[in-house]
Amino acid sequence: MQIPHTIEHHPETGLYNAKVGIWLFLASEVMLFGALFTSYILLRIGAPTWPHGWEELNIPLATVNTVVLIASSVTMVMSWASLMMKDFKKYKMYMGITVLCGLIFLVIKAFEYGAKFEHHHFPSTNNFFATYFTLTGLHGLHVIGGIIVNAYFWGPGSKMWKTEPQRFINRIEVAGLYWHFVDLVWIFLFPSLYLL
Numbered sequence: 001m002q003i004p005h006t007i008e009h010h011p012e013t014g015l016y017n018a019k020v021g022i023w024l025f026l027a028s029e030v031m032l033f034g035a036l037f038t039s040y041i042l043l044r045i046g047a048p049t050w051p052h053g054w055e056e057l058n059i060p061l062a063t064v065n066t067v068v069l070i071a072s073s074v075t076m077v078m079s080w081a082s083l084m085m086k087d088f089k090k091y092k093m094y095m096g097i098t099v100l101c102g103l104i105f106l107v108i109k110a111f112e113y114g115a116k117f118e119h120h121h122f123p124s125t126n127n128f129f130a131t132y133f134t135l136t137g138l139h140g141l142h143v144i145g146g147i148i149v150n151a152y153f154w155g156p157g158s159k160m161w162k163t164e165p166q167r168f169i170n171r172i173e174v175a176g177l178y179w180h181f182v183d184l185v186w187i188f189l190f191p192s193l194y195l196l
Contacts, residue, residue, distance in 0.1 A: 053194040072101035095154040102147040
């Protein structure tokens, strides 16, 4: 027995089940990051002095990371579009690039963290670094989660393409929505922490 509305849209919502599920999940993620951003704003407003991101953080590395994540969003869309055009080889290529971009992001972030630790900047140093490590660390965990899911769909999970192509396309769309959310969070993190 198959669960209804895994492929067809539900008549009341106009969406298939997984899409409704991912939107509900992303709503909870918006609340999580919204609370953290609100805490950051309140800490910054209430602090007598607050270091500027451009004085403490590596803007060139963060800029490269921003470009990498934006590129990964484009390749994520291209992987889904390739499936819609029934081009599985292009899907594999674009999804592979998406996973690679996520890994590049994490490697750059590791270098950035390493430099902070060498200069004895830790979450316990001050509120600025506590906020920086909390927000970027949580975001990094979300990137890792997205990489794991995308790598699964690039590898063993792609077998579904042969048996249930529409369901597989839906799964890639849902994974893409999550990946775009992760990228969007970084688009807010980058100026908030590094440029202001």
